[in-house]
Amino acid sequence: MDFLRWLFEAQIPVGGSALVLREVLGNIFGLASALGGMRRKVWAWPVGILGNLLLLTVFLGNVFGAAAPATLWGQAGRQIMFMAVAIYGWYRWQQGRHLAGEGRAIVPSWASNKVRIALIGAMVAGTAALTPLFDALGSYPPVWADAWTFMGSLLATYGMARGWTEFWLIWVAVDVVGVPLLFTAGYYASAFMYLFYGFFTLAGFFVWRRASKRAAAVAGPAPVAVGAAR
Template identity: 80%
Template sequence: MDLLRWLFDAQIPVGGSVLILREVLGNIFGLASAFGGMRRKVWAWPVGIVGNLLLLTVFLGNVFGSATPATLWGQAGRQVMFIAVAAYGWHRWKQGRSAGGGNTAVVPQWASNRTRLILAASLVAGTAALTPLFDTLGSYPPVWADAWTFVGSLLATYGMARGWTEFWLMWVAVDIVGVPLLFSAGYYASAFMYLFYGFFTLAGFFVWWNASRKGGTAAGHEQQPASVETAFPDPRVKL
């Protein structure tokens, strides 16, 4: 209990302000998860879940009686969503690794044009639908930005679970809106980490793009994940 109390109260002095230790740790776990995702490792999912649990306690603000800058219901809600989708992705990638008998769990592939249109429409429609709800809950303004990051994060995480290369670009769209929101709300550790994520996700996109080309998946033709052995007949071909 003493360790848990310390974790909730610990802060890191930076200049004339402080950073919440849970926020810093949560983003470090998130970064490790993103790196594992780029390398297509199953451990990326449980590591990400730990980070989500830490950040959930941060973004709920005063719900936990902590001195966080503001309550962001969209940011908090997406941590719950991350955990749920991560459980799905964890299971799916474990199946992929077992079927392929290798170290990588998923073969990157391009989503179909129809799927891309559905993802884009879902992002816009979901943002419009959730903005009034988050506004009622008292989320930090601009509320639409909080809703955008929530919906975009949901779609990006699902895309990662399915192995769609485009999920990296969904994260870029989330970061473009999410970074200014986090800065304005006073979550500086998360804002800087998400700014770094923006460059990291671009790198991840090109890594998966290259892997999808080696796997022989043509753009615009979605396919079910194949085994690693089928997609990479030469065992030396890996990231």
């Protein structure tokens, strides 16, 4: 109990203000999870879940004693979403370890054009649908930005679980909107971390793109079925 009390109350002085320790630790776990994801390691998922638990208590600031200047329901809700999708990703990557080889958990691949269109449609439609809900819950404005980061995070995490290389680009779209939102809401540790994520996700995209090219070269061209319908 003493440890939990310390964890929930601890802050790191920075200049004339302070950072919530849980926010810093949560983002460190998140960064470690992203690094593991880039290397396609199964441990990326449980490490990420630990970070999500910490950040959930941060973004629900008013619920946990106003630990931060604003409550972001989208940011808080996506931590729960992260954990739910992470369980799926953890299972999927665990099952695929013996297929990927080289100590990796999955072989990166490109999504089909149909899937890409579906992802874009889900991003736009989900943002439009969630904005009035988050607004009613009192999320920090602009509320659409909170909804955008929620939907983008959901789709990116699902894409990572499926092994689609494009999921890194979805994270870039999330960071472009999420970083200014976090700065204006006073979540400086998360804002700086997301700013770093923006560059990290671009690097991750190129790493996965090279891996997908190698996998395609090893697999060779797909056979064409004789008499297949066109």
